[in-house]
Amino acid sequence: MALWGFSSRWTLAHADPSRKLQNRLELWANFAGRTQNLRAQVRLRRESALLERPLAVTGTLFFRTPDALLLRDDDPAGISTWIERGVLRLVPHRADVPAPELPDRHDPASEWLVEHLVALFAPPPPGELGFPRARVLVPPGSGYRLEFAPLRGSLARRVVRTMTVQLDPVAGAVTRIVLAEAQGDRLSIDLEDHRQNLDPADIAGPFEALRSRVGG
Amino acid sequence: VLALVLAGVLALRWGEGPRLEDGARPWLPAEHRPDDRLGLVRLEIAREGVATTEELLRAADHIRETLGAKWRPLEPPAEALAAWTDAHALLLMPLSQHAALQVRMTNTAIEDAVRALRGRLASPFFALIGAEARRDPLGLRSLARSASEEGVGTRGGPTLATDRGDALRRDGRVLWLLHAAEREHATWEALTEELAGRGITLARPQVEHAAERVPLSDAATRLAWLVAGGLTALLAAAYRAMARPLALVIGTGLLACACLRFLGPWDALALPWLALAVVGAVAVATIPGRIAALGGLLLATALVPLAWSPIPTWAQWGFPWFLLGVGMAGVAQLGRLFAAPTDDASPDTGDVHWTRRAWIALVLTLGSGAVVTTRLAPETFAALTPSDAAFSPYAPDRIVWAWSAPASSSEAALDTAALDTHGWSDALARSDVRIEGPGHLLLAPDELARRREALGALGLADRLAQLEHTLQAHGFRSAAFGEFLRGAADEHQSPSSRAALQTPLARWIKRHLADEDGQVRVRTSFHLPPDADALPRLTHHDGTPVQLFGPAAFEATLRPNLPSFVVSTTLVQLWLAMTLVWLRHRDLRRALFVAAMAVATLVTTSLLLVPFDVPPRLAALPAWLWLAAYAAMATVRGLERPRDVRGTALLALLPVVPALAFAVLGIPEWMPLAAVLGVGGPLAVLWGCVVAPRLLPAPPRAVPPAGEA
Secondary structure, X not given: OEOOOOOOXXXXXXXXXXHHHHHHHHHHHHHHOOOOEEEEEEEEEEEOOOEOOOEEEEEEEEEEOOOEEEEEEOOOOOEEEEEEOOEEXXXXXXXXXXXXXXXXXXXXXXXXXXXXXXXXXXXXXXXXXXXXXXXXXXXXXXXXXXXXXXXXXXXXXXXXXXXXXXXXXXXXXXXXXXXXXXXXXXXXXXXXXEEEOOOHXXXXXXXXXXXXXXXX | OHHHHHHHHHHHHOOOOOOEOOOOOOOOOHHHOOOOOEEEEEEEEOOOOOOOHHHHHXXXXXXXXXXXXXXXOOOOOHHHHHHHHHHOHHHHOOHHHHHHHHHHOOHHHHHHHHHHHHHHOOOOOHHHHHHHHHHOOOOHHHHHHHHOHHHHOOOOOOEEEOOOOOEEEOOOOEEEEEEEOOOOHXXXXXXXXXXXXXXXXXXXXXXXXXXXXXXXXXXXXXXXXXXHHHHHHHHHHHHOOOHHHHHHHHHHHHHHHHHHHHOOOEOOOOHXXXXXXXXXXXXXXXXXXXXXXXXXXXXXXXXXXHHHOOOHHHHHHHHHHHHHHHHHHHHHHHHHHHOOOOHHHOOOOOOOOOOHHHHHHHHHHHHHHHHHHHOOOOEOHHHHOOOOOOOOOOXXXXXXXXXXXXXXXXXXXXXXXXXXXXXXXXXXOOOOOEEEOHHHHOOOHHHHHHHHHHHHHOOHHHHHHHHHHHHHHOOEOHHHHHHXXXXXXXXXXXXXXXXXXXXXXXXXXXXXXXXXXOEEEEEEEEEOOOOOOOOOOOEOOOOOEOOOEOHHHHHHHHHHHHHHHHHHHHHHHHHHHHHHHHHHHOOHHHHXXXXXXXXXXXXXXXXXXXXXXXXXXXXXXXXXXXXXXXXXHHHHHHHHOOOOHHHHHHHHHOOHHHHHHHHHHOOHHHHHHHHHHHHHHHHHHHHXXXXXXXXXXXXXXXXXXXXXX
């Protein structure tokens, strides 16, 4: 398991100043800004050179402010990705399967992914809109999409090429995340059935279950 | 005087100048000194700069091109290392892990491992752990920790090896390169300037540390002038004359210059001894002639016990310094020409009257000396070394190394190192010590055969076929894991030294080889964690204990014996002083009393230094020994001539002259000497010339009968 912290400073320094980008960021902030907690059903699909056919599994995403994110797939042999207070844990569902060894807490790619996955769902600080450690742009094509890439020269680019996010055109909720990895894999996470600001006890359950299992 | 000045000028003009040996850590024996033929370069993204890690790597490329053949791989090139360990993962696994390997290669374990691998694919963080899964789907590397990257310390350590063989700090902001010898200063200046413009700072820690030190040649010149000037001024003020003090100082100074020129080399530890020899000779010249020989011998034997010291410079100069002291004292007798005409015509006989308070003082001083020795905790030389933050994690003080047994070829030496290193790796598996050397990556022929046989008994080919089948059954493309499967199954692949020397790892491996007269040895380094308080205890493959080298290893050998070494050396020195006094006076009580005054000087000096926060340091040991001898000489003089105020004041101030010189010249090794001499010199004379005559007065003189008057 690895521990790390990340900066919560938000600036517009690297955001594309175009109006289109600004509109999408405002649309995203409209939904994220209201989020106290969130639950959504997810469908994950990984295309990988390791696989004969793409892997497809379902699961659930939980988020609660300020920075706790849990992505749990439904495969009994699957894994939970749990980020809280900047700490990443990968917890296999089966207790007899050892947790994979994670890179060092300062690994740039881990740090970048943790920071940006959490930031997609967390309310931005008032009056600030942007991602300081990413190049953000509006990719060509239809739909309300934003593309995030590690800054030029960052070591994170050796692992993550881009993270593309699709937004609900009305509410601004994140409906799809596509992670293009440097090794050629591509992970799509489709989010649906967003439930925002539920009773905190409903959201706390999965986090507490994991906490009681692995501690921390 | 004119003749002496002329001789001095001629001597100074003749030849190439003093034989000085500058360098950090002069106390280290040669075999423990870090290799100064290699230099570190540290590139850092300036805090205020906008450079990125990619630019840092490009800057390293540029420096590598500039250095050409002088560049050396600091770490094993990452890609080459990964290819090597992938190809030989199973063979590099220790035999002790084969039982666990068998468990991991059962049908159930393979099924579980492949399921777990598939489960991980759903995480957005699979990219971070997937490379390992691709290389090692069964997690066999964890069984072979001592043989994979952990073995050479590139995993889990503070740095990552780059593909070229430099070291990158894990946050990507600092990069280290290694290079041989020194390029001309202008090249480095140009590189520094060029990279600064790109937001990258270039530093060469060794060069910068060396630049911070005052050059020994400068310090030697200033020391000579300060000591000569100080002694001349002091003598001239005491005797209100110039010619004879000048003759005395120039005479001893010339002898010192001749020593500098023809003896040596002189390093930062030895030079102060020369200054002390001059000051001692001058002091001897100021005491009555009938005890000058005893005084000269007392001072000349002061540092002789250090001939048995583990510090090479001290051991080297212990006996020559005795001859030098005697020679200096002889030359200094020329200065007796300026002594006051009544000096040697003193009616004092030197006889003493033993009083009860003398006995009490004797017992008290020797007792206090015994108490102080029980509380002695001197610091080693480590306190004198500058901060190693700029070197981190390649700080020389945190790296020790061992040599494998010599062999007739590189391959044979590497085979021996492989046998050693696999054992060391097992022994240090649970520690934070990082082992750096090529032995991890190799197997000696006998060991290779044993492992092949053991792997054969596991039915490896059948197990690998099962793994391939299971991977396919779970939707994986077994070809994607081909490197692992091929490497594990190929019987012709072997991690031999010959094969390794034909890979891109060869240059890094060769950096660890030392060829001396056809005998090749392999150096394996151990990077100690910052909080390490003990060295690893290791043995070679044949069971012989490993001897570790390096500054930390030398410190570790010094530390346990330090108090006993300091005490025994001081006792030997006091015994020598007592013997000399006894030989002169044939009076054991008097010899004991002289030693007691020396002990009193040492004890009171150490107590007086406490408020100034000056801890006892090994570096100051010569000053303590000289101080004890000086106190003995002062006591001998005090008992001979108790009422010579001018001579007493002069004697008290003489050690202050070199103390002030040592204090102002900025050589770290000289500072501890300055404190001891500056405080202890006057105290020695106080005890020897003021207190001693009162404790041990001259016997009352017989009053002549009135009729004879």
